[in-house]
Amino acid sequence: MMPDLGKYALEVNSSYALSLLALAVITGLYLRRSRAVKRALAAQEVAQDA
Template sequence: MMPELGKYAQAVLSSYGLSLLLLAGLVGISVIRSRRVARDLRAVEERVKRNG
């Protein structure tokens, strides 16, 4: 299933690995930011409910 990469195997596989790592990082940052924004939004909505 893996194509023969020859002398470029290290460069190609390290590029794939780095790309996957960066994508995972972006997903992680997005999830963390989403949770923070949702928490802040809930806090603002609670404040608005209490203050009318």
């Protein structure tokens, strides 16, 4: 349940929104980088086996 924030409601809610946005961006960048590293490792293994 959300407490009554009075005149600070906009600031508090925007802080929550920006924090969640930052977490989403960081997670997206992490996943993108993870996929790129997996592809590079797979390519390196194929090149090493050949």
